[in-house]
Amino acid sequence: MAGRSLCASEAGQKKAELALIRKQLTRTVLVRDRGIASWTTVSKFFNRKSVDRIIFQEICHVLDLDWEEIAGVSEEWEPEPEPEEATGELLEAVWRCGARSRLALDPYILTTIRREGVLEKCLQQIRLGLGGKQRVVPILGAAGYGKSTILGMIYDELRQQMALEGWIALVRCDDLVQSADRWVEELGAKASDRPLTMIEIAQQLTAQRGRGVLLIDTLDIVLTKPLVPVFRQMVLQLLECGTTVAFTCRDNDYAEFFEPYHESFAGFRESVADGCKVTQFTPEEVRLAAQAFASLQPEYPTEASQIAFAQKILALSADRVSLAEIAANPLLLALLCGR
Numbered sequence: 001m002a003g004r005s006l007c008a009s010e011a012g013q014k015k016a017e018l019a020l021i022r023k024q025l026t027r028t029v030l031v032r033d034r035g036i037a038s039w040t041t042v043s044k045f046f047n048r049k050s051v052d053r054i055i056f057q058e059i060c061h062v063l064d065l066d067w068e069e070i071a072g073v074s075e076e077w078e079p080e081p082e083p084e085e086a087t088g089e090l091l092e093a094v095w096r097c098g099a100r101s102r103l104a105l106d107p108y109i110l111t112t113i114r115r116e117g118v119l120e121k122c123l124q125q126i127r128l129g130l131g132g133k134q135r136v137v138p139i140l141g142a143a144g145y146g147k148s149t150i151l152g153m154i155y156d157e158l159r160q161q162m163a164l165e166g167w168i169a170l171v172r173c174d175d176l177v178q179s180a181d182r183w184v185e186e187l188g189a190k191a192s193d194r195p196l197t198m199i200e201i202a203q204q205l206t207a208q209r210g211r212g213v214l215l216i217d218t219l220d221i222v223l224t225k226p227l228v229p230v231f232r233q234m235v236l237q238l239l240e241c242g243t244t245v246a247f248t249c250r251d252n253d254y255a256e257f258f259e260p261y262h263e264s265f266a267g268f269r270e271s272v273a274d275g276c277k278v279t280q281f282t283p284e285e286v287r288l289a290a291q292a293f294a295s296l297q298p299e300y301p302t303e304a305s306q307i308a309f310a311q312k313i314l315a316l317s318a319d320r321v322s323l324a325e326i327a328a329n330p331l332l333l334a335l336l337c338g339r
Contacts, residue, residue, distance in 0.1 A: 129244025
């Protein structure tokens with residue numbers, strides 16, 4: 001029980017269900033209105049499956065429940081020490097903001113499918129940066145292909161790796177205002193809840209903990225022509241202080257706003273990684289995602305019924321090209337499964 005995940009006890013599950021009724025809430029409200037986590041994660045909580053400890057505690061807080069009681073934690077249990085307890089207030093703030101942003105990166109409907117190929121390519125490039133080589137890692141793909149999900153998995157991997165040294169910051173561009181003039185300051189504020197620029201944060205944390213990583217989600221949301229030189233200058237300064245930068249962006253926006261690359265990335269073009277491209281689901285990934293979705297639905301209580309659901313999705317997509325394209329797009333597949 002001393003790990004990073006918790007699950008509800010049988011008695012705790014019943015208390016949580018009663019709390020939903022008492023507070024006139026539903027699981028859907030927790031997801032859509034409260035924004036606690038994805039539908040998959042909230043479903044796991046109420047189905048007594050393991051959930052990240054921070055999310056578990058947040059759900060219990062909203063329901064006015066004692067998380068230790070809901071998890072059935074014994075008095076002898078002690079939570080694992082968090083690194084920020086010994087590394088200063090700034091690092092603690094960055095960890096906290098990163099964990100909050102991380103909650104929004106899981107798929108809304110589907111269970112997360114680990115896409116080892118692209119995940120390992122991204123991590124390999126980032127590790128080169130942590131090892132001393134300047135790296136900028138664009139994670140590119142079409143809309144709905146799961147770039148944010150990949151970034152969330154990268155955050156999880158690096159967060160564990162950096163428990164004792166290094167640092168990682170995570171910012172979602174959904175939360176940013178499209179203002180090129182103060183973009184670096186706003187990025188820093190979102191990364192730390194402090195009036196510091198992202199450059200100042202990186203410099204201070206690197207002095208404390210060594211080389212770090214800045215993860216930026218959905219850069220395409222805020223991209224404008226005036227922002228490109230601001231972004232270039234920020235990245236250049238971050239690289240100089242030993243920070244690796246990775247960001248997700250739709251491939252067509254990346255090409256539109258940054259080409260020609262030798263100008264947009266002047267000063268660090270050779271540091272920009274290639275090959276971190278998120279593609280559509282393979283048929284096997286479609287099957288895994290559909291079966292995992294069915295496993296969380298009460299109308300598919302057995303493994304056989306879950307397999308049959310997945311096979312039905314594959315059969316439908318095999319018969320029609322339009323449905324094949326939908327099934328191969330993680331976002332659209334989620335909508336198809338939820339119908």
